[in-house]
Amino acid sequence: MAAFLRIKGFFNKLFSKKRSRVGIYGPPNAGKTTLANRIVRDVTGEALGPASEIPHETRRARRKEGVEISSGSGNKLMIDIVDTPGVTTKIDYHEFLEYGMDQDEAVARAREATEGVAEAMHWLREDIDGVIYVLDSTQDPFMHVNIMMIGIIEARKLPVVIVANKIDLPDASPQRIKSAFPQHPVVEISGLEGNNMEALYSKIAEVFK
Amino acid sequence: MIQGVQLDMLSADRLSKMTSYEKIRLILDDVHQGCVVVLERGLTPEEQGKLLEATMMEIAPGGFSGIEIETYPSFGGDKGLFGKLFKKGDNSRMMVIGPVDQLKMLSREKDRLIAWASAAQ
Ligand SMILES: Nc1nc2c(ncn2[C@@H]2O[C@H](COP(=O)(O)OP(=O)(O)O)[C@@H](O)[C@H]2O)c(=O)[nH]1
Ligand SMILES: [Mg+2]
Numbered sequence: 001m002a003a004f005l006r007i008k009g010f011f012n013k014l015f016s017k018k019r020s021r022v023g024i025y026g027p028p029n030a031g032k033t034t035l036a037n038r039i040v041r042d043v044t045g046e047a048l049g050p051a052s053e054i055p056h057e058t059r060r061a062r063r064k065e066g067v068e069i070s071s072g073s074g075n076k077l078m079i080d081i082v083d084t085p086g087v088t089t090k091i092d093y094h095e096f097l098e099y100g101m102d103q104d105e106a107v108a109r110a111r112e113a114t115e116g117v118a119e120a121m122h123w124l125r126e127d128i129d130g131v132i133y134v135l136d137s138t139q140d141p142f143m144h145v146n147i148m149m150i151g152i153i154e155a156r157k158l159p160v161v162i163v164a165n166k167i168d169l170p171d172a173s174p175q176r177i178k179s180a181f182p183q184h185p186v187v188e189i190s191g192l193e194g195n196n197m198e199a200l201y202s203k204i205a206e207v208f209k
Numbered sequence: 210m211i212q213g214v215q216l217d218m219l220s221a222d223r224l225s226k227m228t229s230y231e232k233i234r235l236i237l238d239d240v241h242q243g244c245v246v247v248l249e250r251g252l253t254p255e256e257q258g259k260l261l262e263a264t265m266m267e268i269a270p271g272g273f274s275g276i277e278i279e280t281y282p283s284f285g286g287d288k289g290l291f292g293k294l295f296k297k298g299d300n301s302r303m304m305v306i307g308p309v310d311q312l313k314m315l316s317r318e319k320d321r322l323i324a325w326a327s328a329a330q
Binding site: 087088089090091092093106107110111114115117118121122124125140142143144147148151152154155180 | 253254255257258261262264265266268270271274275276277278279280282309310317
């Protein structure tokens with residue numbers, strides 16, 4: 001009986017091993033959706049959702065199931081990718097007016113953005129097994145929201161890969177991100193231009209397996 | 210009365226007697242009144258997450274537009290085994306929270322934060 005149970009346990013592990021659900025997190029406009037689209041497009045040829053220079057374009061989490069990541073060394077890993085709304089402690093609708101939206105549109109976007117942040121936090125609490133934390137390399141990595149999110153991710157013991165994004169920009173400083181988070185792997189990429197994606201895939205395959 | 214910003218400075222002792230919910234409620238009530246809150250010992254990451262969610266629920270376009278929150282970004286400095294063993298977590302650092310339209314961070318360093326506070330408009 002004990003042997004049977006052990007064998008059953010072995011088969012359960014082998015066949016019903018849950019796919020890791022990897023959440024793409026980070027502040028607004030870090031390039032999360034651009035990166036999610038690139039990963040999903042590289043693998044399946046589809047896109048996850050629209051990216052935009054206007055903050056809070058993504059106001060609902062979007063999920064793509066069964067994305068196969070392969071590393072250069074031949075490691076393969078099947079994951080679900082969740083693109084999440086940017087996390088912030090403040091949302092002022094006036095910001096959206098500057099992009100030519102009218103008052104009603106801007107107010108509606110602000111309302112949805114607040115719900116989006118709450119939704120991102122909810123996914124992180126309940127439904128995420130690992131995190132790709134995306135940072136814009138031209139911005140200050142010590143912004144409190146990053147310190148808080150990495151703190152939450154560490155408290156939940158979730159595996160994390162930090163992405164230093166937008167390295168194609170002249171004032172990018174991925175080194176600043178590396179020295180801010182020396183305890184975690186940091187991969188420098190340009191999600192927009194697709195630079196260094198192979199290094200990211202290898203790291204994903206290694207960290208979320 | 211002099212013009213200015215009210216500061217509410219809570220000691221670690223006082224905070225240790227409060228539940229998470231009490232802390233979050235007190236912070237948001239203070240912030241809604243244009244007050245800047247200083248915590249001698251900051252919130253845990255989980256509490257910060259809850260504060261953020263509560264903040265999102267209370268943002269009203271044209272009214273309250275959120276909070277500014279800062280603490281010393283302590284990790285990174287104490288990486289080694291010694292640091293890990295004796296580190297009390299980021300929540301042991303002082304934390305400052307205020308209305309986003311009144312509190313602006315001017316600079317953040319590992320061991321120094323400079324902020325500008327203005328009176329409510
Ligand atoms: N230069 C540059 N721009 C980027 C990169 N990734 C994203 N962006 C731009 O940053 C803006 C925000 O991108 P988006 O993916 O919507 O960010 P999200 O809010 O984090 O989902 C858009 O204008 C993107 O084109 C990058 O690697 N380099
Ligand atoms: Mg997005």
